[in-house]
Amino acid sequence: MSGELKMKVSDANKNQAESLQGILYDLIDLALQTKQAHWNVVGPRFPVLHEMLDTMTAGFHLNADRVAERINALGLWPSGQAGAVSSKSALSPLPEGPQAGEAVVEGLSARISAVADSTRKRAAKIDDVVTEGILLDIVEEMEKQRWMLNVQGM
Ligand SMILES: [Fe+2]
Known part of the structure; x- marks a missing residue:
């Protein structure tokens, strides 16, 4: 399998995919850390x-x-294996072992904020309304999750 697509991949698409790839590493890590919690x-x-x-x-x-799959749609190939995520995620890991609810809320809120902020910044630099729309949807959802996490138990 050569990995050649029957479409021309523009430099603009490559730049978008690179930005999306950074977000993908962080989102996979965030999912793993949330399961850990x-x-x-x-x-x-x-x-x-x-x-x-x-x-x-x-x-x-x-x-x-x-x-x-937006990376795929742009004609490129996403990376999401554990080793790559581990070395390229911008997030620091949660502490190992049992964590009190308050520490979990604080630790995950900070990480959600970090990913939401970097996604928002990357979205602002992307010159494609479709990719930008996807990223802004994701930011909206993350900020909603952060609120829901924070208010429970107050
Ligand atoms: Fe479970």
Whole structure:
């Protein structure tokens, strides 16, 4: 399989794909970290947080899929294997072991903010309304997830 597509891939598409790839690494990492929190959260808010973190994981995976397949649609090939994500994600890992609900909310909120902010910045530099629209949808959803995470248990 040569990987040759029957379409010409412009430099503009390559630039967009490069930007999308950076977001993809971060979104996959965010999904993995949210699942880690689902398994390791402890304390009186466990039932709600455990459930919420699973729903959030699924949402981040869906958004990662949307970004990856936009790379495909632009004529390029997404990278999403563990080794690449590990070395290229901009996020620092969560601490290992059990984490109190408050620490999970704080740690994940900070990471959601980091990915939402970098996605918004990348979207502003992309000169394609379709890709930009996808990225802004993702930012909207991440900011909503951050709010929902923060207000539960207040
Ligand atoms: Fe589970």
